[in-house]
Amino acid sequence: MQSAILTNPTKDITPRKKDFAVMDGNEAAAYIAYKTSEVCAIYPITPSSSMGEWSDEWSSDGRTNIFGEVPKIIEMQSEAGAAGAIHGALQGGTLAATFTCSQGLLLMIPNMYKIAGELTPTVFHIAARALATHALSIFGDHSDVMAVRSTGFAMLFGSSPQQAHDMALIATSASLQASLPFLNIFDGFRTSHELNEVSVLPDDIIRQLINDEDVARHRNRSLNPSNPFIRGTAQNPDVFFQSREAANAYHWKVPGIVEETMNRFATLTGRQYRIFEYHGHPEAEKVIIIMGSGTGAVEETVDYLNNLGEKVGYVHVHLFRPFSVKHFMDALPLTVKSIAVLDRCKETGAIGEPLYMDVVNALHAG
Numbered sequence: 001m002q003s004a005i006l007t008n009p010t011k012d013i014t015p016r017k018k019d020f021a022v023m024d025g026n027e028a029a030a031y032i033a034y035k036t037s038e039v040c041a042i043y044p045i046t047p048s049s050s051m052g053e054w055s056d057e058w059s060s061d062g063r064t065n066i067f068g069e070v071p072k073i074i075e076m077q078s079e080a081g082a083a084g085a086i087h088g089a090l091q092g093g094t095l096a097a098t099f100t101c102s103q104g105l106l107l108m109i110p111n112m113y114k115i116a117g118e119l120t121p122t123v124f125h126i127a128a129r130a131l132a133t134h135a136l137s138i139f140g141d142h143s144d145v146m147a148v149r150s151t152g153f154a155m156l157f158g159s160s161p162q163q164a165h166d167m168a169l170i171a172t173s174a175s176l177q178a179s180l181p182f183l184n185i186f187d188g189f190r191t192s193h194e195l196n197e198v199s200v201l202p203d204d205i206i207r208q209l210i211n212d213e214d215v216a217r218h219r220n221r222s223l224n225p226s227n228p229f230i231r232g233t234a235q236n237p238d239v240f241f242q243s244r245e246a247a248n249a250y251h252w253k254v255p256g257i258v259e260e261t262m263n264r265f266a267t268l269t270g271r272q273y274r275i276f277e278y279h280g281h282p283e284a285e286k287v288i289i290i291m292g293s294g295t296g297a298v299e300e301t302v303d304y305l306n307n308l309g310e311k312v313g314y315v316h317v318h319l320f321r322p323f324s325v326k327h328f329m330d331a332l333p334l335t336v337k338s339i340a341v342l343d344r345c346k347e348t349g350a351i352g353e354p355l356y357m358d359v360v361n362a363l364h365a366g
Contacts, residue, residue: 101188
């Protein structure tokens with residue numbers, strides 16, 4: 001833990017001339033996905049549909065990505081097909097992305113395990129939405145993304161259209177560096193359909209965060225008849241387990257890579273993010289842990305209570321997977337006495353919901 005805490009970590013740190021546009025979270029995320037991809041496989045599902053629609057429209061208009069090419073947009077017949085098309089494109093060394101949520105994300109799970117297991121960089125952009133249980137709900141919670149937290153995808157959360165935009169680029173850059181897939185997650189409707197001013201990242205900034213060597217490494221691992229090798233074999237338990245354990249080294253490097261990417265992003269744009277962002281009294285005794293769009297209301301409440309003489313704060317979780325105990329403990333004030341964890345999903349039969357369980361374990365481990 002540390003006692004010196006940034007009270008407003010996402011505030012601009014350098015004055016820059018910015019190009020602002022009014023857009024919602026879906027368009028903000030899709031803009032970066034389109035600019036950094038060569039293939040987008042799409043299938044509509046509320047509330048993520050417009051991300052694919054924007055990409056399709058831009059491709060039809062002949063708009064180019066940062067490489068000077070017009071991305072190929074492929075509409076499949078289901079989300080499972082979209083994930084399969086992305087998996088195939090990635091195996092060919094292509095830069096690819098897709099968009100989905102809720103039941104659509106669940107249909108992608110088999111390919112997600114393969115993509116992560118094969119150490120392949122990509123970003124799936126998710127407008128998080130409730131899963132249908134006793135009834136259908138199209139509104140935002142985190143039950144869909146929590147259902148895929150064991151696939152091996154890194155999970156990066158934003159809380160506003162600006163953050164959906166920025167995290168999309170941070171996730172894309174970090175994914176290529178780490179050779180691991182990412183989910184760029186923001187809340188369905190509350191963020192995906194929130195119209196707000198967004199400081200749109202110009203091509204030159206995007207280009208500076210996409211390293212040519214990382215792209216080349218991805219292309220060099222493609223399935224190519226000129227350089228044949230075997231992939232996707234059947235393995236006995238002993239070899240299979242060793243391979244799964246060997247992949248740990250890639251996953252535990254992710255927090256450091258994301259932190260470094262966030263710092264480079266801040267240098268280029270003036271917007272500084274942290275893996276875990278603390279806001280509030282530097283000697284807070286009560287702290288809330290939260291991720292997603294609920295941070296706005298929590299921040300206003302924290303500021304109001306601190307102005308009344310309370311000592312409270314909150315931690316905004318950006319990188320949920322892999323969960324870095326060190327970065328989490330560093331974000332907490334030394335003075336904290338009680339913590340409330342606000343999950344946005346229901347895990348029936350569990351001792352606690354996913355974020356709560358991670359926080360409890362982090363406090364014991366840290």
